[in-house]
Amino acid sequence: MKTPYFTIKDIMQITGVTKRALHYYDKTDLLKPSKIESNGYRLYDQEALGNLQTILLFKEMNFSLKEIATMMKLSKDEQKEILKEHRGTLVQRKQKLETIIDQLDEYVNGTDISQLQLFDDSPIMTIQEQYESEAKFVYGDTSKYQEFETNMNRLSAQDLQKAYQQFSVNMETVFYELAKQQDRSPASTEVQQLIDQWKKQLESFMVCDPEILVCIAETYTTDRRYALYFEQFGDAYFLRFLYQAILVYVQGEGDESSLV
Template sequence: MVMKIKEVANIAGISVRALHHYDQIGLLSPTNTTEAGYRLYTDDDLELLQQILFFREIGFPLKKIKEIIYSPSFDRQEALELHQKMLVEKRRRLDQMIATVEKTIQHMKGDIPMSNKEKFEGFDFSENPYEQEARERWGDQAVDESNAKLANMSKEEQSDLSKSMNAIYTKLAALRHDPPHSEEAQTAIQEWYVFLNKMGSYSLDAFKGLGQMYVADERFTKNIDQFGKGLAKFMCEAMAIYADTHKKQD
Protein backbone atom coordinates (compact mmCIF):
# COMPACT_ATOMS: atom_id res chain seq x y z
CA MET A 1 0.00 0.00 0.00
CA VAL A 2 1.31 3.46 -0.88
CA MET A 3 0.15 6.82 0.43
CA LYS A 4 0.53 10.36 -0.84
CA ILE A 5 2.27 12.96 1.27
CA LYS A 6 -0.94 14.68 2.40
CA GLU A 7 -2.38 11.35 3.56
CA VAL A 8 0.78 10.61 5.51
CA ALA A 9 0.74 14.06 7.10
CA ASN A 10 -2.87 13.57 8.19
CA ILE A 11 -2.37 10.09 9.64
CA ALA A 12 0.86 11.03 11.43
CA GLY A 13 -0.37 14.38 12.71
CA ILE A 14 2.49 16.41 11.26
CA SER A 15 2.66 19.00 8.51
CA VAL A 16 3.38 18.42 4.83
CA ARG A 17 6.11 21.01 5.22
CA ALA A 18 7.80 18.83 7.86
CA LEU A 19 7.74 15.80 5.54
CA HIS A 20 9.24 17.91 2.75
CA HIS A 21 11.98 18.96 5.16
CA TYR A 22 12.68 15.37 6.21
CA ASP A 23 13.08 14.48 2.54
CA GLN A 24 15.35 17.44 1.83
CA ILE A 25 17.76 16.59 4.66
CA GLY A 26 17.77 12.87 3.82
CA LEU A 27 16.01 11.86 7.03
CA LEU A 28 12.97 10.30 5.35
CA SER A 29 12.83 10.09 1.57
CA PRO A 30 9.80 8.25 0.17
CA THR A 31 10.51 4.97 -1.57
CA ASN A 32 8.61 5.92 -4.70
CA THR A 33 7.62 8.98 -6.68
CA THR A 34 5.18 9.33 -9.55
CA GLU A 35 6.18 10.51 -13.02
CA ALA A 36 4.78 13.91 -12.03
CA GLY A 37 7.12 14.00 -9.03
CA TYR A 38 4.58 13.29 -6.29
CA ARG A 39 5.97 11.48 -3.25
CA LEU A 40 4.56 8.02 -2.47
CA TYR A 41 5.17 6.46 0.94
CA THR A 42 5.19 2.71 1.61
CA ASP A 43 4.45 0.86 4.84
CA ASP A 44 8.21 0.66 5.47
CA ASP A 45 8.43 4.44 5.09
CA LEU A 46 5.64 4.84 7.65
CA GLU A 47 7.44 2.56 10.11
CA LEU A 48 10.55 4.71 9.74
CA LEU A 49 8.47 7.88 10.21
CA GLN A 50 7.00 6.45 13.41
CA GLN A 51 10.52 5.85 14.72
CA ILE A 52 11.57 9.39 13.82
CA LEU A 53 8.57 10.86 15.63
CA PHE A 54 9.28 8.75 18.71
CA PHE A 55 12.78 10.22 18.82
CA ARG A 56 11.35 13.70 18.28
CA GLU A 57 8.91 13.20 21.16
CA ILE A 58 11.75 12.57 23.59
CA GLY A 59 13.75 15.56 22.39
CA PHE A 60 16.37 14.28 19.96
CA PRO A 61 17.49 16.78 17.27
CA LEU A 62 16.90 15.79 13.66
CA LYS A 63 20.60 15.50 12.85
CA LYS A 64 21.10 13.04 15.69
CA ILE A 65 18.00 11.04 14.71
CA LYS A 66 19.41 10.64 11.21
CA GLU A 67 22.73 9.41 12.59
CA ILE A 68 20.96 6.89 14.82
CA ILE A 69 18.41 5.36 12.46
CA TYR A 70 20.83 4.96 9.56
CA SER A 71 23.58 3.45 11.67
CA PRO A 72 24.35 -0.20 10.77
CA SER A 73 24.07 -1.05 14.47
CA PHE A 74 20.59 0.47 14.87
CA ASP A 75 18.14 -1.94 16.48
CA ARG A 76 14.55 -0.78 16.04
CA GLN A 77 13.08 -3.02 18.73
CA GLU A 78 15.72 -1.96 21.25
CA ALA A 79 14.99 1.68 20.41
CA LEU A 80 11.24 1.17 20.88
CA GLU A 81 11.81 -0.43 24.28
CA LEU A 82 13.88 2.59 25.29
CA HIS A 83 11.19 4.93 24.00
CA GLN A 84 8.65 3.08 26.09
CA LYS A 85 10.72 3.53 29.26
CA MET A 86 11.20 7.25 28.60
CA LEU A 87 7.53 7.83 27.84
CA VAL A 88 6.53 6.01 31.02
CA GLU A 89 8.86 8.37 32.91
CA LYS A 90 7.26 11.32 31.13
CA ARG A 91 3.83 10.06 32.20
CA ARG A 92 5.08 9.80 35.78
CA ARG A 93 6.15 13.44 35.66
CA LEU A 94 2.79 14.49 34.23
CA ASP A 95 0.97 12.58 36.95
CA GLN A 96 3.06 14.43 39.52
CA MET A 97 2.26 17.76 37.85
CA ILE A 98 -1.47 16.95 37.85
CA ALA A 99 -1.26 16.12 41.55
CA THR A 100 0.44 19.48 42.18
CA VAL A 101 -2.31 21.32 40.30
CA GLU A 102 -5.01 19.50 42.30
CA LYS A 103 -3.28 20.33 45.59
CA THR A 104 -2.90 23.97 44.53
CA ILE A 105 -6.62 24.20 43.80
CA GLN A 106 -7.42 22.75 47.23
CA HIS A 107 -4.93 25.14 48.79
CA MET A 108 -6.54 28.13 47.05
CA LYS A 109 -9.91 27.03 48.40
CA GLY A 110 -8.43 26.95 51.90
CA ASP A 111 -8.91 23.18 52.26
CA ILE A 112 -5.26 22.25 52.79
CA PRO A 113 -1.94 23.96 53.61
CA MET A 114 0.78 23.93 50.95
CA SER A 115 4.48 24.71 51.31
CA ASN A 116 6.40 26.72 48.70
CA LYS A 117 8.36 23.60 47.83
CA GLU A 118 5.16 21.64 47.18
CA LYS A 119 3.96 24.36 44.77
CA PHE A 120 6.74 23.47 42.32
CA GLU A 121 6.72 19.68 42.54
CA GLY A 122 6.65 18.17 39.08
CA PHE A 123 8.24 21.11 37.25
CA ASP A 124 11.19 20.06 35.14
CA PHE A 125 12.70 22.66 32.82
CA SER A 126 15.25 20.25 31.39
CA GLU A 127 12.63 19.47 28.72
CA ASN A 128 10.76 21.99 26.63
CA PRO A 129 7.05 21.12 26.31
CA TYR A 130 6.67 23.55 23.42
CA GLU A 131 9.51 22.21 21.33
CA GLN A 132 7.39 21.53 18.24
CA GLU A 133 6.00 25.06 18.24
CA ALA A 134 9.47 26.54 18.61
CA ARG A 135 10.73 24.45 15.70
CA GLU A 136 7.83 25.49 13.46
CA ARG A 137 8.36 29.17 14.22
CA TRP A 138 12.13 29.49 14.05
CA GLY A 139 13.56 26.26 12.63
CA ASP A 140 15.60 23.59 14.31
CA GLN A 141 18.93 25.25 15.01
CA ALA A 142 18.31 26.85 18.41
CA VAL A 143 16.28 23.92 19.70
CA ASP A 144 18.72 21.31 18.44
CA GLU A 145 21.63 23.14 20.03
CA SER A 146 19.72 23.34 23.30
CA ASN A 147 18.90 19.64 23.22
CA ALA A 148 22.47 18.70 22.38
CA LYS A 149 23.82 20.73 25.28
CA LEU A 150 21.23 19.33 27.68
CA ALA A 151 22.00 15.79 26.57
CA ASN A 152 25.67 16.28 27.42
CA MET A 153 24.94 17.69 30.87
CA SER A 154 25.00 15.69 34.07
CA LYS A 155 21.91 15.63 36.30
CA GLU A 156 23.69 18.02 38.64
CA GLU A 157 24.39 20.46 35.80
CA GLN A 158 20.77 20.24 34.64
CA SER A 159 19.64 20.93 38.20
CA ASP A 160 21.91 24.00 38.37
CA LEU A 161 20.49 25.15 35.04
CA SER A 162 16.93 24.85 36.36
CA LYS A 163 17.88 26.81 39.47
CA SER A 164 19.42 29.57 37.35
CA MET A 165 16.28 29.76 35.25
CA ASN A 166 14.07 29.97 38.32
CA ALA A 167 16.32 32.69 39.78
CA ILE A 168 15.90 34.83 36.65
CA TYR A 169 12.14 34.31 36.68
CA THR A 170 12.05 35.30 40.36
CA LYS A 171 14.10 38.44 39.69
CA LEU A 172 11.85 39.45 36.81
CA ALA A 173 8.75 38.73 38.87
CA ALA A 174 9.97 41.22 41.47
CA LEU A 175 10.25 43.86 38.73
CA ARG A 176 7.00 43.10 36.89
CA HIS A 177 5.20 46.19 38.23
CA ASP A 178 7.99 48.48 36.94
CA PRO A 179 7.99 49.90 33.39
CA PRO A 180 9.38 47.20 31.05
CA HIS A 181 11.68 49.82 29.48
CA SER A 182 13.27 50.71 32.84
CA GLU A 183 16.98 50.14 33.27
CA GLU A 184 16.38 47.47 35.94
CA ALA A 185 13.89 45.60 33.76
CA GLN A 186 16.12 45.72 30.70
CA THR A 187 19.14 44.55 32.69
CA ALA A 188 17.16 41.60 34.00
CA ILE A 189 15.70 40.71 30.61
CA GLN A 190 19.21 40.80 29.17
CA GLU A 191 20.09 38.07 31.68
CA TRP A 192 17.25 36.02 30.21
CA TYR A 193 18.52 36.62 26.66
CA VAL A 194 22.06 35.62 27.64
CA PHE A 195 20.74 32.55 29.46
CA LEU A 196 18.75 31.36 26.43
CA ASN A 197 21.76 31.83 24.18
CA LYS A 198 23.86 29.65 26.44
CA MET A 199 21.49 26.85 25.49
CA GLY A 200 20.90 27.68 21.84
CA SER A 201 21.24 30.39 19.20
CA TYR A 202 18.36 32.83 19.61
CA SER A 203 18.37 35.84 17.32
CA LEU A 204 16.80 39.09 18.51
CA ASP A 205 13.77 38.35 16.31
CA ALA A 206 13.42 34.87 17.80
CA PHE A 207 13.75 36.34 21.29
CA LYS A 208 10.98 38.84 20.56
CA GLY A 209 8.83 36.12 19.01
CA LEU A 210 9.29 33.92 22.06
CA GLY A 211 8.07 36.76 24.27
CA GLN A 212 4.97 37.12 22.10
CA MET A 213 4.26 33.43 22.56
CA TYR A 214 4.35 33.96 26.33
CA VAL A 215 1.07 35.89 26.09
CA ALA A 216 -0.40 34.28 22.96
CA ASP A 217 -0.30 30.75 24.37
CA GLU A 218 -2.13 30.33 27.68
CA ARG A 219 0.08 27.37 28.60
CA PHE A 220 3.12 29.62 28.58
CA THR A 221 1.22 32.32 30.47
CA LYS A 222 0.03 30.00 33.23
CA ASN A 223 3.47 28.46 33.66
CA ILE A 224 5.31 31.78 33.83
CA ASP A 225 2.68 33.59 35.89
CA GLN A 226 3.16 31.09 38.70
CA PHE A 227 6.16 33.22 39.59
CA GLY A 228 3.90 36.29 39.73
CA LYS A 229 0.65 37.28 38.06
CA GLY A 230 1.33 39.42 35.02
CA LEU A 231 4.93 38.24 34.61
CA ALA A 232 4.35 36.76 31.13
CA LYS A 233 2.96 40.05 29.82
CA PHE A 234 5.78 42.02 31.44
CA MET A 235 8.42 39.71 29.93
CA CYS A 236 6.77 39.93 26.51
CA GLU A 237 6.94 43.72 26.55
CA ALA A 238 10.44 43.84 28.00
CA MET A 239 11.74 41.29 25.46
CA ALA A 240 10.24 43.28 22.56
CA ILE A 241 11.85 46.50 23.81
CA TYR A 242 15.19 44.76 24.30
CA ALA A 243 15.11 43.21 20.81
CA ASP A 244 14.03 46.40 19.04
CA THR A 245 16.59 48.52 20.91
CA HIS A 246 19.51 46.22 20.16
CA LYS A 247 18.54 45.73 16.53
CA LYS A 248 18.82 49.51 16.07
CA GLN A 249 22.27 49.43 17.66
CA ASP A 250 23.53 46.65 15.39
Protein backbone atom coordinates (compact mmCIF):
# COMPACT_ATOMS: atom_id res chain seq x y z
CA MET A 1 0.00 0.00 0.00
CA LYS A 2 1.29 3.42 -0.92
CA THR A 3 2.12 5.63 2.06
CA PRO A 4 -0.46 8.44 2.13
CA TYR A 5 0.68 12.00 2.42
CA PHE A 6 -1.34 14.87 3.81
CA THR A 7 -1.15 18.45 2.62
CA ILE A 8 -1.22 21.37 5.05
CA LYS A 9 -4.89 21.82 4.18
CA ASP A 10 -5.53 18.16 5.04
CA ILE A 11 -3.70 18.51 8.35
CA MET A 12 -5.70 21.63 9.19
CA GLN A 13 -8.98 19.78 8.52
CA ILE A 14 -7.94 16.71 10.51
CA THR A 15 -6.50 18.43 13.59
CA GLY A 16 -7.79 22.01 13.60
CA VAL A 17 -4.25 23.37 13.84
CA THR A 18 -3.59 26.57 11.87
CA LYS A 19 -1.37 26.97 8.82
CA ARG A 20 0.65 29.56 10.74
CA ALA A 21 1.31 27.07 13.55
CA LEU A 22 2.49 24.39 11.12
CA HIS A 23 4.88 26.83 9.47
CA TYR A 24 6.19 27.84 12.90
CA TYR A 25 6.69 24.21 13.94
CA ASP A 26 8.62 23.66 10.70
CA LYS A 27 10.75 26.77 11.22
CA THR A 28 11.66 25.77 14.80
CA ASP A 29 12.26 22.12 13.87
CA LEU A 30 9.49 20.98 16.19
CA LEU A 31 7.70 19.23 13.34
CA LYS A 32 9.29 19.08 9.91
CA PRO A 33 7.30 18.07 6.80
CA SER A 34 7.89 14.49 5.73
CA LYS A 35 8.35 15.63 2.18
CA ILE A 36 8.50 18.88 0.22
CA GLU A 37 7.30 18.84 -3.38
CA SER A 38 9.12 20.65 -6.19
CA ASN A 39 6.41 23.31 -6.07
CA GLY A 40 7.20 23.92 -2.39
CA TYR A 41 4.13 22.15 -0.97
CA ARG A 42 4.74 20.61 2.43
CA LEU A 43 3.52 17.04 2.85
CA TYR A 44 3.14 15.03 6.03
CA ASP A 45 2.96 11.26 6.41
CA GLN A 46 1.04 9.32 9.07
CA GLU A 47 4.02 9.30 11.44
CA ALA A 48 4.27 13.09 11.22
CA LEU A 49 0.53 13.37 11.85
CA GLY A 50 0.92 11.19 14.95
CA ASN A 51 3.79 13.37 16.16
CA LEU A 52 1.67 16.48 15.63
CA GLN A 53 -1.15 14.98 17.66
CA THR A 54 1.32 14.26 20.47
CA ILE A 55 2.61 17.84 20.27
CA LEU A 56 -0.95 19.18 20.50
CA LEU A 57 -1.65 16.85 23.44
CA PHE A 58 1.40 18.11 25.37
CA LYS A 59 0.47 21.68 24.50
CA GLU A 60 -2.99 21.19 26.02
CA MET A 61 -1.26 19.81 29.11
CA ASN A 62 0.35 23.24 29.50
CA PHE A 63 3.87 22.37 28.39
CA SER A 64 5.79 25.09 26.56
CA LEU A 65 6.89 24.49 22.98
CA LYS A 66 10.48 24.42 24.19
CA GLU A 67 9.62 21.69 26.69
CA ILE A 68 7.67 19.79 24.03
CA ALA A 69 10.63 19.91 21.64
CA THR A 70 12.78 18.25 24.31
CA MET A 71 10.12 15.67 25.13
CA MET A 72 9.64 14.68 21.48
CA LYS A 73 13.24 13.44 21.43
CA LEU A 74 12.59 11.09 24.35
CA SER A 75 11.24 7.56 24.46
CA LYS A 76 7.61 6.90 25.40
CA ASP A 77 8.67 5.64 28.83
CA GLU A 78 10.74 8.77 29.46
CA GLN A 79 7.81 10.92 28.37
CA LYS A 80 5.51 9.10 30.79
CA GLU A 81 7.87 9.79 33.71
CA ILE A 82 7.80 13.50 32.89
CA LEU A 83 4.00 13.39 32.60
CA LYS A 84 3.68 11.75 36.02
CA GLU A 85 5.72 14.55 37.56
CA HIS A 86 3.80 17.15 35.57
CA ARG A 87 0.52 15.78 36.89
CA GLY A 88 1.52 16.85 40.41
CA THR A 89 2.16 20.36 39.13
CA LEU A 90 -1.26 20.45 37.42
CA VAL A 91 -2.97 19.29 40.63
CA GLN A 92 -1.33 22.15 42.52
CA ARG A 93 -2.47 24.60 39.83
CA LYS A 94 -5.98 23.16 40.01
CA GLN A 95 -6.05 23.71 43.77
CA LYS A 96 -4.75 27.25 43.27
CA LEU A 97 -7.44 27.95 40.67
CA GLU A 98 -10.13 26.61 43.00
CA THR A 99 -8.84 28.95 45.70
CA ILE A 100 -8.85 31.88 43.27
CA ILE A 101 -12.44 31.11 42.24
CA ASP A 102 -13.55 30.87 45.88
CA GLN A 103 -11.81 34.14 46.75
CA LEU A 104 -13.28 35.81 43.67
CA ASP A 105 -16.78 34.78 44.80
CA GLU A 106 -16.13 36.09 48.31
CA TYR A 107 -14.81 39.40 47.00
CA VAL A 108 -17.78 39.88 44.64
CA ASN A 109 -20.13 39.05 47.52
CA GLY A 110 -18.60 41.83 49.59
CA THR A 111 -15.79 40.30 51.65
CA ASP A 112 -13.20 42.94 52.49
CA ILE A 113 -10.02 42.54 50.44
CA SER A 114 -8.00 42.42 53.67
CA GLN A 115 -9.79 39.18 54.62
CA LEU A 116 -9.01 37.32 51.40
CA GLN A 117 -6.50 34.46 51.45
CA LEU A 118 -5.50 34.85 47.81
CA PHE A 119 -1.78 35.29 48.41
CA ASP A 120 -1.33 32.44 50.87
CA ASP A 121 1.48 30.11 49.76
CA SER A 122 2.74 32.85 47.45
CA PRO A 123 5.88 35.02 47.43
CA ILE A 124 3.47 37.98 47.19
CA MET A 125 2.56 39.30 50.62
CA THR A 126 -1.04 38.87 51.78
CA ILE A 127 -3.32 41.88 51.42
CA GLN A 128 -3.25 42.36 55.19
CA GLU A 129 0.57 42.34 55.15
CA GLN A 130 0.53 44.80 52.24
CA TYR A 131 -1.78 47.11 54.19
CA GLU A 132 0.53 46.91 57.18
CA SER A 133 3.59 47.67 55.04
CA GLU A 134 1.79 50.57 53.38
CA ALA A 135 0.71 51.98 56.76
CA LYS A 136 4.24 51.67 58.12
CA PHE A 137 5.63 53.39 55.02
CA VAL A 138 3.20 56.32 55.36
CA TYR A 139 2.85 56.64 59.15
CA GLY A 140 5.90 54.79 60.49
CA ASP A 141 7.56 57.89 61.92
CA THR A 142 4.50 59.01 63.88
CA SER A 143 3.95 58.28 67.56
CA LYS A 144 0.47 56.96 66.80
CA TYR A 145 1.78 54.30 64.45
CA GLN A 146 4.56 53.34 66.84
CA GLU A 147 1.94 52.89 69.54
CA PHE A 148 -0.12 50.71 67.18
CA GLU A 149 2.95 48.61 66.30
CA THR A 150 3.78 48.11 69.97
CA ASN A 151 0.26 46.86 70.65
CA MET A 152 0.38 44.46 67.70
CA ASN A 153 3.76 43.05 68.70
CA ARG A 154 2.32 41.98 72.04
CA LEU A 155 -0.08 39.58 70.31
CA SER A 156 0.70 36.10 69.04
CA ALA A 157 0.08 35.38 65.35
CA GLN A 158 -3.07 33.43 66.24
CA ASP A 159 -4.39 36.16 68.53
CA LEU A 160 -3.60 38.78 65.95
CA GLN A 161 -5.58 36.91 63.29
CA LYS A 162 -8.52 36.56 65.66
CA ALA A 163 -8.30 40.25 66.49
CA TYR A 164 -8.38 41.21 62.81
CA GLN A 165 -11.34 38.91 62.16
CA GLN A 166 -13.30 40.29 65.10
CA PHE A 167 -12.40 43.82 64.09
CA SER A 168 -13.76 43.15 60.59
CA VAL A 169 -17.03 41.74 61.95
CA ASN A 170 -17.47 44.66 64.35
CA MET A 171 -16.77 47.21 61.62
CA GLU A 172 -19.28 45.58 59.28
CA THR A 173 -21.92 45.74 62.00
CA VAL A 174 -21.32 49.46 62.43
CA PHE A 175 -21.44 50.13 58.69
CA TYR A 176 -24.69 48.18 58.27
CA GLU A 177 -26.25 50.20 61.09
CA LEU A 178 -25.00 53.43 59.52
CA ALA A 179 -26.59 52.45 56.22
CA LYS A 180 -29.95 52.18 58.00
CA GLN A 181 -29.51 55.80 59.12
CA GLN A 182 -28.62 57.13 55.68
CA ASP A 183 -31.85 59.11 55.43
CA ARG A 184 -30.85 61.11 58.51
CA SER A 185 -28.45 64.03 58.71
CA PRO A 186 -24.78 63.03 59.18
CA ALA A 187 -24.88 65.28 62.25
CA SER A 188 -27.83 63.51 63.87
CA THR A 189 -27.43 61.95 67.29
CA GLU A 190 -28.07 58.42 65.97
CA VAL A 191 -25.44 58.74 63.26
CA GLN A 192 -22.85 60.32 65.52
CA GLN A 193 -23.28 57.58 68.11
CA LEU A 194 -22.47 55.03 65.41
CA ILE A 195 -19.41 57.03 64.31
CA ASP A 196 -18.29 56.96 67.92
CA GLN A 197 -18.60 53.15 67.86
CA TRP A 198 -16.58 53.14 64.63
CA LYS A 199 -13.84 55.13 66.32
CA LYS A 200 -13.83 52.79 69.32
CA GLN A 201 -13.26 49.84 67.00
CA LEU A 202 -10.26 51.62 65.49
CA GLU A 203 -8.94 52.31 68.96
CA SER A 204 -8.83 48.61 69.73
CA PHE A 205 -5.55 48.84 67.79
CA MET A 206 -4.46 52.47 68.11
CA VAL A 207 -5.36 55.85 69.55
CA CYS A 208 -7.03 57.93 66.84
CA ASP A 209 -6.60 61.68 66.88
CA PRO A 210 -8.68 63.95 64.57
CA GLU A 211 -5.99 63.96 61.90
CA ILE A 212 -5.96 60.17 61.69
CA LEU A 213 -9.75 59.99 61.55
CA VAL A 214 -9.92 62.49 58.69
CA CYS A 215 -7.17 60.62 56.87
CA ILE A 216 -9.12 57.36 57.16
CA ALA A 217 -12.30 59.05 55.97
CA GLU A 218 -10.53 60.47 52.93
CA THR A 219 -8.96 57.10 52.17
CA TYR A 220 -12.41 55.50 52.18
CA THR A 221 -13.55 57.87 49.43
CA THR A 222 -10.39 58.11 47.33
CA ASP A 223 -8.89 54.61 47.47
CA ARG A 224 -10.59 52.45 44.83
CA ARG A 225 -9.85 49.33 46.84
CA TYR A 226 -12.64 50.30 49.25
CA ALA A 227 -15.29 50.93 46.58
CA LEU A 228 -16.50 47.33 46.18
CA TYR A 229 -16.26 46.66 49.92
CA PHE A 230 -18.62 49.52 50.80
CA GLU A 231 -21.15 48.60 48.11
CA GLN A 232 -22.49 45.87 50.40
CA PHE A 233 -23.67 48.35 53.02
CA GLY A 234 -25.61 51.07 51.21
CA ASP A 235 -26.32 52.75 47.93
CA ALA A 236 -23.97 54.83 45.77
CA TYR A 237 -24.17 57.73 48.24
CA PHE A 238 -23.22 55.73 51.34
CA LEU A 239 -19.51 56.52 51.17
CA ARG A 240 -20.20 60.24 50.89
CA PHE A 241 -22.61 60.01 53.81
CA LEU A 242 -20.00 58.17 55.90
CA TYR A 243 -17.32 60.71 55.00
CA GLN A 244 -19.53 63.64 56.02
CA ALA A 245 -20.52 61.92 59.28
CA ILE A 246 -16.87 61.38 60.22
CA LEU A 247 -16.02 65.03 59.46
CA VAL A 248 -18.92 66.18 61.64
CA TYR A 249 -17.66 63.94 64.42
CA VAL A 250 -14.13 65.29 64.14
CA GLN A 251 -15.29 68.88 64.00
CA GLY A 252 -17.43 68.37 67.08
CA GLU A 253 -20.62 69.46 65.32
CA GLY A 254 -22.60 66.44 66.48
CA ASP A 255 -24.47 66.16 69.74
CA GLU A 256 -21.44 65.33 71.90
CA SER A 257 -23.48 65.01 75.08
CA SER A 258 -25.11 61.87 73.71
CA LEU A 259 -21.75 60.27 73.07
CA VAL A 260 -20.61 60.29 76.68
